[in-house]
Amino acid sequence: xxxxxxxxxxxxxxxxxxxxxxxxxxxxxxxxxxxxxxxxxxxxxxxxxxxxxxxxxxxxxxxxxxxxxxxxxxxxxxxxxxxxxxxxxxxxxxxxxxxxxxxxxxxxxxxxxxxxxxxxxxxxxxxxxxxxxxxxxxxxxxxxxxxxxxxxxxxxxxxxxxxxxxxxxxxxxxxxxxxxxxxxxxxxxxxxxxxxxxxxxxxxxxxxxxxxxxxxxxxxxxxxxxxxxxxxxxxxxxxxxxxxxxxxxxxxxxxxxxxxxxxxxxxxxxxxxxxxxxxxxxxxxxxxxxxxxxxxxxxxxxxxxxxxxxxxxxxxxxxxxxxxxxxxxxxxxxxxxxxxxxxxxxxxxxxxxxxxxxxxxxxxxxxxxxxxxxxxxxxxxxxxxxxxxxxx
DNA sequence: ATAGGGTTAG
Numbered sequence: 001x002x003x004x005x006x007x008x009x010x011x012x013x014x015x016x017x018x019x020x021x022x023x024x025x026x027x028x029x030x031x032x033x034x035x036x037x038x039x040x041x042x043x044x045x046x047x048x049x050x051x052x053x054x055x056x057x058x059x060x061x062x063x064x065x066x067x068x069x070x071x072x073x074x075x076x077x078x079x080x081x082x083x084x085x086x087x088x089x090x091x092x093x094x095x096x097x098x099x100x101x102x103x104x105x106x107x108x109x110x111x112x113x114x115x116x117x118x119x120x121x122x123x124x125x126x127x128x129x130x131x132x133x134x135x136x137x138x139x140x141x142x143x144x145x146x147x148x149x150x151x152x153x154x155x156x157x158x159x160x161x162x163x164x165x166x167x168x169x170x171x172x173x174x175x176x177x178x179x180x181x182x183x184x185x186x187x188x189x190x191x192x193x194x195x196x197x198x199x200x201x202x203x204x205x206x207x208x209x210x211x212x213x214x215x216x217x218x219x220x221x222x223x224x225x226x227x228x229x230x231x232x233x234x235x236x237x238x239x240x241x242x243x244x245x246x247x248x249x250x251x252x253x254x255x256x257x258x259x260x261x262x263x264x265x266x267x268x269x270x271x272x273x274x275x276x277x278x279x280x281x282x283x284x285x286x287x288x289x290x291x292x293x294x295x296x297x298x299x300x301x302x303x304x305x306x307x308x309x310x311x312x313x314x315x316x317x318x319x320x321x322x323x324x325x326x327x328x329x330x331x332x333x334x335x336x337x338x339x340x341x342x343x344x345x346x347x348x349x350x351x352x353x354x355x356x357x358x359x360x361x362x363x364x365x366x367x368x369x370x371x372x373x374x375x376x377x378x379x380x381x382x383x384x385x386x387x388x389x390x391x392x
Numbered sequence: 393a394t395a396g397g398g399t400t401a402g
Binding site for chain 2: 141173174205240273274317345346
C-alpha cells in the first residue's frame with residue numbers, strides 16, 4: 001500500500017522546525033522516500049510506504065516505537081536544558097518527559113549553577129506530580145550549594161509523606177545543606193527529630209554531621225560523640241569518615257589525634273589517599289613539625305601517589321610554621337614551576353610567616369614577586385599595596 | 393530508575 005502526502009500542507013511544522021540534533025539520518029524514522037511517480041507534485045511531496053504487518057514486522061515496529069519515544073524524550077531533555085524560555089519549553093515537552101528525565105535536567109541545572117531555572121523546574125515538577133525521592137534529594141542539595149538553607153527547610157517541612165520524610169537520602173541532603181551553611185547546631189537538632197520520626201542514619205548521615213565539626217568550636221568533642229553513636233548503631237568507620245576526623249583534628253591542632261586516626265585507618269586496611277595525607281600534614285603544620293611532614297610526603301610518594309597542589313601548599317605551610325624560610329622559598333619556586341602558584345595562597349602563607357617572624361624586608365620581597373607575576377587573587381579581595389604596607 | 397558525605401591562607 002502506498003500513500004502520497006504533501007508534507008508542506010499536512011505537516012508544516014516538520015518542514016519549518018529543524019529536527020532535534022539527536023536525530024541522525026535514517027535512524028528510526030518511518031520509510032520515507034521522494035515521490036517519483038508524480039511529475040506534477042511539488043518537491044515536498046513524498047511517499048510513505050506502509051508495509052503490511054507480519055508478526056515479525058509487528059515486533060520490529062513495536063521496538064521502533066519504543067526507541068522513537070526514547071529518542072524524542074532524549075531530544076526533549078536537550079531542548080529543555082538549552083531553552084532560554086523554560087516555562088514554554090516545559091509546556092511543549094513536559095508531557096512526554098518522565099520523572100527520571102526531569103531529574104536529569106534538574107541535576108544539569110544544578111551542576112551549571114542555574115539556580116532560577118532549578119527552582120522553576122522543581123516547582124513545575126511538584127505542580128505536575130512528577131517528583132521522586134531523587135528529585136528532592138538533588139534539589140535540596142543544590143539549595144545548599146546556592147546558600148538557601150531556609151528554602152531547603154521549607155521544602156523538607158512541606159513533605160507530608162512520612163516515609164519520604166525519613167528517607168535517608170533526603171535527610172542527608174537537608175542535613176548537608178544546613179551544615180554547609182554553618183548551621184551545625186540546627187542540623188543536630190533536626191537530626192534528633194528525624195531519628196524520632198523513624199530515620200535510620202547511615203555512614204553518610206554521620207559523615208555529613210562530622211563535616212560540620214571541622215570548622216566549629218568544640219568540634220572535636222562533638223565529633224567524638226557522633227563517632228560513639230555511630231559505632232553504637234553498628235556502623236563501621238570508613239575511609240571518608242577517617243578523612244573528616246583527620247580534618248577535625250587538624251583544625252583543632254591535635255596532631256597526635258590525627259596521627260592516631262591515620263595509623264588506625266591503615267591498620268583497618270584503608271589506604272590513605274591525598275585527602276588523608278593533606279589533613280595529617282595540616283595537623284603537623286600547627287606545630288611546624290617539618291621532619292614528620294617530610295617523612296609523610298616521602299611515604300606518600302612511595303605508596304605511588306603524586307603530591308598535588310594542595311599537598312605541596314600544605315607542606316609549604318608546615319615549613320613556614322616551622323620557621324624554615326629558605327626551604328619555604330625553594331618549595332614556593334617548585335610550586336611555581338609546577339604551575340601550582342597561580343593564585344596568591346602560597347605567597348600569602350610565606351609573607352604571613354615572614355611578617356610574623358619580624359622579617360619584614362623578606363616579606364616585602366615576596367610581595368613584590370607576587371605583583372610581578374600577575375598572580376591571581378581568588379575569592380579574597382585583591383591585595384592593596386598601601387594597606388599591606390600599613391599592616392607592616 | 394539510583395539521590396546524599398572528606399583536603400590548603402589571613
